[in-house]
Amino acid sequence: MSASLSPESSAAAKVFPSPNHGERKGGQRPNMLILHYTGMPDAGEALQWLCNPISQVSAHYFVFEDGRVIQMVPETRRAWHAGVSSWDGETDINSSSIGIEIANPGHPGGLPPFPDAQIDSVTALAGDIVARWKIPATRVLGHSDVAPGRKLDPGEAFPWQRLHETGIGHWVPPAPIRDGRFFSRGDEGMPIEALQAMLAMYGYSQKITGVFDKDTEKVVTAFQRHFRPERVDGVADASTITTLRDLIARRPQSAA
Incomplete structure (x- = not known):
């Protein structure tokens, strides 16, 4: 050029x-x-x-x-x-x-x-x-x-x-941060598998292992940095999970 x-x-x-x-x-x-x-x-x-x-x-x-x-x-x-x-x-x-x-x-x-x-x-x-x-x-x-x-x-x-707000990118209002159950490094089980599946469904490079490992923490942190920026800590609290669920639910039809 x-x-x-x-x-x-x-x-x-x-x-x-x-x-x-x-x-x-x-x-x-x-x-x-x-x-x-x-x-x-x-x-x-x-x-x-x-x-x-x-x-x-x-x-x-x-x-x-x-x-x-x-x-x-x-x-x-x-x-x-x-x-x-x-x-x-x-x-x-x-x-x-x-x-x-x-x-x-x-x-x-x-x-x-x-x-x-x-x-x-x-x-x-x-x-x-x-x-x-x-x-x-x-x-x-x-x-x-x-x-x-x-x-x-x-x-x-x-x-x-x-x-x-000008029609660029996908966004939903982040769910409010409240006390309650959360998932973090070292946790295992079906809830972690479900979280990983949601992250992968949205597009993130996330393996579904059922173990909240270092790589999962990195993806959760990246997600928060973009979609729930009020607290970026790599902990999958209710606000993070709800915001992710809402993003998936409100994806434009062509992106589903």
């Missing part, structure tokens, strides 16, 4: 090309949208890193704190943003997704809030991509959803509900 070309999305101002991309394997079309934070203190340095051949990482779009959007990789190409990841049985997420990098220091920088101008631009960009590629709401995800434990972005401070 030449810098002289126009961006494919009307939400982007210009093209700043990255060499880090390849062919989508098997001729796949994008059917997922993955959101990331840069996790670096300086947006300019993050952008340069995504365009450096040495880094071996990239994304299709980059959104600055002030709302400016630039395109780095053509949408039909396979950007290198998701790494080792999985969703709903797919393991080559890079070949089936479009990636957006959002400039934010993230957890390493104390999880500062995303500015309104930035989220407005993310919303406009995501809405345009989802409409043009007909990406289902349940396949608008965070990096942490497709790589539980390995990745934390875009983090529990990201306003998923705000995107959902």
